[in-house]
Amino acid sequence: MKIICIGRNYAEHANELGNKIPESPVIFMKPDTAVLKKNSDFYIPEFSNDVHYELEVVLKISKGGKYIQPENAGKHFEEIGLGIDFTARDLQTKLKSKGLPWELAKGFDGSAVLSDFFPKSDFDLKNLNFSLIKNKEKVQDGNTSLMIFPPEEIIAFVSQFFTLRVGDLIFTGTPKGVGKVDENDFLEAFLEEKKVFDLRIQ
Ligand code: MG
Numbered sequence: 001m002k003i004i005c006i007g008r009n010y011a012e013h014a015n016e017l018g019n020k021i022p023e024s025p026v027i028f029m030k031p032d033t034a035v036l037k038k039n040s041d042f043y044i045p046e047f048s049n050d051v052h053y054e055l056e057v058v059l060k061i062s063k064g065g066k067y068i069q070p071e072n073a074g075k076h077f078e079e080i081g082l083g084i085d086f087t088a089r090d091l092q093t094k095l096k097s098k099g100l101p102w103e104l105a106k107g108f109d110g111s112a113v114l115s116d117f118f119p120k121s122d123f124d125l126k127n128l129n130f131s132l133i134k135n136k137e138k139v140q141d142g143n144t145s146l147m148i149f150p151p152e153e154i155i156a157f158v159s160q161f162f163t164l165r166v167g168d169l170i171f172t173g174t175p176k177g178v179g180k181v182d183e184n185d186f187l188e189a190f191l192e193e194k195k196v197f198d199l200r201i202q
Pocket of ligand 1: 005
């Protein structure tokens with residue numbers, strides 16, 4: 001199983017980090033060891049003093065393929081969920097400034113938090129609300145209508161480079177409002193009105 005992630009897929013989030021709006025999807029990956037065990041706390045790694053949450057809609061590939069056309073991409077995922085793409089922002093900023101890959105800042109153990117997955121037919125994927133509450137305060141409030149590259153285009157793009165297999169996951173990018181986590185923070189993720197996971201920071 002591989003985890004493919006899209007960066008800068010919401011204009012206001014690109015802006016908040018001082019990045020340009022991309023002309024094609026920005027892609028990076030996390031290893032499968034990045035997945036945080038279900039119901040585990042998240043431990044801030046010792047190499048960072050500035051770990052950010054990024055709440056994202058996650059697609060689960062249900063049918064493999066390569067060179068998938070956008071009009072067929074919907075047949076390649078049946079379920080969606082939410083995830084957090086934890087990012088060591090201080091380390092990422094350092095790597096970016098040197099023109100180096102981001103993986104150390106993005107792919108570390110526990111950096112991929114996942115909810116359960118739900119049939120996409122239960123939702124309007126073109127107009128899906130999702131939100132993150134930190135310590136009872138809403139910090140991210142996203143809607144998939146604001147994606148620069150919608151799921152079909154993401155799948156078409158990445159499958160030109162990577163063969164997609166059943167079970168692969170695609171993190172589709174975070175909306176604005178990213179921020180730091182501190183010890184004892186409590187995060188709660190909502191897909192529409194449904195709470196899909198919560199998480200304690202250690
Ligand atoms: Mg992200």
